[in-house]
Amino acid sequence: xxxxxxxxxxxxxxxxxxxxxxxxxxxxxxxxxxxxxxxxxxxxxxxxxxxxxxxxxxxxxxxxxxxxxxxxxxxxxxxxxxxxxxxxxxxxxxxxxxxxxxxxxxxxxxxxxxxxxxxxxxxxxxxxxxxxxxxxxxxxxxxxxxxxxxxxxxxxxxxxxxxxxxxxxxxxxxxxxxxxxxxxxxxxxxxxxxxxxxxxxxxxxxxxxxxxxxxxxxxxxxxxxxxxxxxxxxxxxxxxxxxxxxxxxxxxxxxxxxxxxxxxxxxxxxxxxxxxxxxxxxxxxxxxxxxxxxxxxxxxxxxxxxxxxxxxxxxxxxxxxxxxxxxxxxxxxxxxxxxxxxxxxxxxxxxxxxxxxxxxxxxxxxxxxxxxxxxxxxxxxxxxxxxxxxxxxxxxxxxxxxxxxxxxxxxxxxxxxxxxxxxxxxxx
Amino acid sequence: xxxxxxxxxxxxxxxxxxxxxxxxxxxxxxxxxxxxxxxxxxxxxxxxxxxxxxxxxxxxxxxxxxxxxxxxxxxxxxxxxxxxxxxxxxxxxxxxxxxxxxxxxxxxxxxxxxxxxxxxxxxxxxxxxxxxxxxxxxxxxxxxxxxxxxxxxxxxxxxxxxxxxxxxxxxxxxxxxxxxxxxxxxxxxxxxxxxxxxxxxxxxxxxxxxxxxxxxxxxxxxxxxxxxxxxxxxxxxxxxxxxxxxxxxxxxxxxxxxxxxxxxxxxxxxxxxxxxxxxxxxxxxxxxxxxxxxxxxxxxxxxxxxxxxxxxxxxxxxxxxxxxxxxxxxxxxxxxxxxxxxxxxxxxxxxxxxxxxxxxxxxxxxxxxxxxxxxxxxxxxxxxxxxxxxxxxxxxxxxxxxxxxxxxxxxxxxxxxxxxxxxxxxx
Ligand code: SF4
Ligand code: SF4
Numbered sequence: 001x002x003x004x005x006x007x008x009x010x011x012x013x014x015x016x017x018x019x020x021x022x023x024x025x026x027x028x029x030x031x032x033x034x035x036x037x038x039x040x041x042x043x044x045x046x047x048x049x050x051x052x053x054x055x056x057x058x059x060x061x062x063x064x065x066x067x068x069x070x071x072x073x074x075x076x077x078x079x080x081x082x083x084x085x086x087x088x089x090x091x092x093x094x095x096x097x098x099x100x101x102x103x104x105x106x107x108x109x110x111x112x113x114x115x116x117x118x119x120x121x122x123x124x125x126x127x128x129x130x131x132x133x134x135x136x137x138x139x140x141x142x143x144x145x146x147x148x149x150x151x152x153x154x155x156x157x158x159x160x161x162x163x164x165x166x167x168x169x170x171x172x173x174x175x176x177x178x179x180x181x182x183x184x185x186x187x188x189x190x191x192x193x194x195x196x197x198x199x200x201x202x203x204x205x206x207x208x209x210x211x212x213x214x215x216x217x218x219x220x221x222x223x224x225x226x227x228x229x230x231x232x233x234x235x236x237x238x239x240x241x242x243x244x245x246x247x248x249x250x251x252x253x254x255x256x257x258x259x260x261x262x263x264x265x266x267x268x269x270x271x272x273x274x275x276x277x278x279x280x281x282x283x284x285x286x287x288x289x290x291x292x293x294x295x296x297x298x299x300x301x302x303x304x305x306x307x308x309x310x311x312x313x314x315x316x317x318x319x320x321x322x323x324x325x326x327x328x329x330x331x332x333x334x335x336x337x338x339x340x341x342x343x344x345x346x347x348x349x350x351x352x353x354x355x356x357x358x359x360x361x362x363x364x365x366x367x368x369x370x371x372x373x374x375x376x377x378x379x380x381x382x383x384x385x386x387x388x389x390x391x392x393x394x395x396x397x398x399x400x401x402x403x404x405x406x407x408x409x410x411x412x413x414x415x416x417x418x419x420x421x422x423x424x425x426x427x428x
Numbered sequence: 429x430x431x432x433x434x435x436x437x438x439x440x441x442x443x444x445x446x447x448x449x450x451x452x453x454x455x456x457x458x459x460x461x462x463x464x465x466x467x468x469x470x471x472x473x474x475x476x477x478x479x480x481x482x483x484x485x486x487x488x489x490x491x492x493x494x495x496x497x498x499x500x501x502x503x504x505x506x507x508x509x510x511x512x513x514x515x516x517x518x519x520x521x522x523x524x525x526x527x528x529x530x531x532x533x534x535x536x537x538x539x540x541x542x543x544x545x546x547x548x549x550x551x552x553x554x555x556x557x558x559x560x561x562x563x564x565x566x567x568x569x570x571x572x573x574x575x576x577x578x579x580x581x582x583x584x585x586x587x588x589x590x591x592x593x594x595x596x597x598x599x600x601x602x603x604x605x606x607x608x609x610x611x612x613x614x615x616x617x618x619x620x621x622x623x624x625x626x627x628x629x630x631x632x633x634x635x636x637x638x639x640x641x642x643x644x645x646x647x648x649x650x651x652x653x654x655x656x657x658x659x660x661x662x663x664x665x666x667x668x669x670x671x672x673x674x675x676x677x678x679x680x681x682x683x684x685x686x687x688x689x690x691x692x693x694x695x696x697x698x699x700x701x702x703x704x705x706x707x708x709x710x711x712x713x714x715x716x717x718x719x720x721x722x723x724x725x726x727x728x729x730x731x732x733x734x735x736x737x738x739x740x741x742x743x744x745x746x747x748x749x750x751x752x753x754x755x756x757x758x759x760x761x762x763x764x765x766x767x768x769x770x771x772x773x774x775x776x777x778x779x780x781x782x783x784x785x786x787x788x789x790x791x792x793x794x795x796x797x798x799x800x801x802x803x804x805x806x807x808x809x810x811x812x813x814x815x816x817x818x819x820x821x822x823x824x825x826x827x828x829x830x831x832x833x834x835x836x837x838x839x840x841x842x843x844x845x846x847x848x849x850x851x852x853x854x855x
Contacts, residue, residue: 155807
């Protein structure tokens with residue numbers, strides 16, 4: 001079986017009686033994927049803390065950190081910035097993932113209807129003062145919307161540090177590498193000019209160690225989810241990763257340990273008859289939590305995804321010895337994921353996703369892109385082709401971060417999960 | 429027929445012949461063995477490609493030609509049927525649809541498959557994806573030139589070095605391989621010197637719109653004037669001759685005190701002088717143009733005519749620094765400028781060209797142009813005190829050109845300008 005439809009339907013178009021948020025229309029389906037266990041016990045407590053952090057759009061924890069330490073906090077947009085550099089200079093990197101389901105009052109006046117949602121909610125957060133605790137914002141080169149947002153930010157918030165992070169699309173150390181090294185150095189100088197500590201090799205090595213430790217925990221959790229997805233349901237893992245956008249890395253690492261321990265210790269997390277799927281396409285604008293829950297309730301175990309991808313942009317550890325800036329550069333050039341926002345010059349498109357499907361023993365792929373997302377949607381036909389060549393079933397839909405109705409998606413995902421199970425059953 | 433008319437005909441005729449000959453050569457590449465390289469308008473390296481005797485093919489130009497010839501609707505539909513999203517740039521879908529429908533170019537002849545895709549990644553993210561998609565279609569070599577964005581509104585030494593290094597180490601070897609010829613820097617310098625000559629004349633023509641009445645329309649007419657220099661002909665003797673003739677023709681119009689040529693002949697009284705930001709719509713180009721010319725509105729400056737180079741800001745290709753100059757050219761293209769620089773440029777146009785206001789034509793396809801335009805509009809309005817107008821359309825997707833809606837909006841905007849002029853309030 002290939003193809004569950006071409007995926008042109010806009011997510012959330014359907015209507016139903018449920019309000020926006022948590023579960024959306026999933027209420028008719030039985031709670032699944034360990035959801036019953038969530039909310040209770042130690043893991044539930046961690047998840048509740050993380051959810052509160054994620055939903056605190058005014059960044060209370062960042063404000064508290066600043067009061068406590070007197071340090072600078074600098075925001076960054078998806079997908080990747082070298083957070084180690086900020087950390088080494090005593091700056092708190094703060095990942096901004098849009099405004100979710102918040103009401104947009106002023107942001108819409110800045111964007112035409114055919115532009116994705118995350119920039120308008122980000123502008124809204126800037127204008128309503130939610131981000132005023134940030135001393136600056138970094139805009140990585142992932143698409144023209146984020147690129148142009150960097151210029152808008154310069155105009156809207158003239159007192160703040162605003163940097164467009166032009167990540168290289170040339171992956172040769174003598175060219176893209178030299179350029180990226182220069183960008184990193186120049187970022188460090190900008191931060192120092194705002195009062196951060198100057199960048200020093202020893203501190204940067206320590207920061208690399210701290211982030212490696214964090215990434216290792218995350219890789220372990222991903223591995224655990226691939227093996228036993230009922231133990232690490234994605235609606236939990238997602239918020240735990242979101243917390244990592246605002247917490248200092250050491251705190252987040254401790255929290256990951258706490259969550260893992262609690263999830264493993266929970267006897268109520270038992271396997272269900274769900275279809276194993278990889279969700280792809282949501283690396284920038286994030287789907288509402290309700291959508292993730294809807295997919296799980298519709299009968300899917302999400303065994304891999306690209307949510308909150310900053311944590312997983314680098315696939316392995318960054319080297320901890322030698323020249324730390326060079327190590328960050330090399331990690332970017334040689335060990336970052338095959339992503340829709342970067343030029344793929346060697347592998348054929350989609351091969352990495354196919355490999356992820358195989359590694360996670362997924363039975364299908366859900367293309368879940370934000371409406372009007374150029375990188376995801378322009379990429380999709382090539383990835384679909386690769387997935388189809390590999391004989392992997394797929395379906396697709398679009399969402400917006402403020403999608404509040406999930407009935408259409410639930411039906412689509414439910415049908416897809418059922419058909420996968422039937423197919424797998426017939427094969428067995 | 430006046431002497432001016434004869435000269436005008438001569439420049440137009442020359443452009444037509446240049447284009448026809450170019451596509452003829454492309455169609456015969458299979459027999460003649462001539463090589464061709466696909467690349468984009470912003471950041472095109474025509475002088476370099478031609479120094480390898482390679483013929484440029486510009487997919488955006490093919491797409492806009494398909495739009496003007498009424499073919500884009502079907503091409504886009506074909507691409508969407510094959511799984512391309514309704515949300516993305518219609519140039520890409522038009523191009524892919526054209527390829528799958530036989531790859532017949534604007535002159536009715538088949539375009540050759542590329543010998544090389546030269547991805548000059550300049551000012552638009554979609555370019556990157558577009559050539560990934562074309563690579564799947566053609567299975568041919570691709571070389572990527574990453575042109576850094578002017579995020580801080582400047583070109584730094586590190587940015588220049590990065591581009592020059594890529595040109596030297598990646599692009600030139602790829603061209604050598606694709607064409608079987610060695611890099612000839614002397615030939616490149618000769619091409620660059622010819623480019624600078626043509627650029628001088630183009631800038632003169634564009635700046636002639638500072639006169640009142642303006643002898644040109646710098647948007648609807650402008651897209652014809654930029655044709656040779658933005659596409660396949662920069663650095664050629666033909667382009668030098670074309671721009672010399674064009675300049676003489678406009679000089680003559682100035683002497684005669686004439687306004688621009690419109691779809692209905694010479695324009696009557698110049699009632700409104702406007703600056704336009706954003707690309708035009710191609711599927712109803714004539715109808716769109718008439719909405720302006722019927723009202724006596726002339727576009728005195730536009731940003732679309734800077735996507736292939738911001739020559740009016742002073743840049744000229746410099747044969748004494750061949751690779752550096754190509755790098756600076758790429759980084760200076762309009763959509764590679766940050767938003768504050770774009771606002772500065774627009775405000776400057778409104779002032780320097782004594783315009784009555786700014787109009788934004790926001791095209792659905794193009795996030796590179798469109799994301800942020802509403803803020804730009806407000807900033808320019810604030811700085812110049814002139815009313816700004818806003819319309820929406822698309823480049824080549826006729827589904828997004830609503831003539832009645834655009835006409836209404838334009839009429840209200842023109843009224844607003846008049847009210848403002850007569851001291852009747854405005855905004
Ligand atoms: S959702 Fe997509 S198009 Fe929108 S800002 Fe993010 S990457 Fe860019
Ligand atoms: S997004 Fe804009 S600049 Fe890019 S190819 Fe499309 S129309 Fe051209």
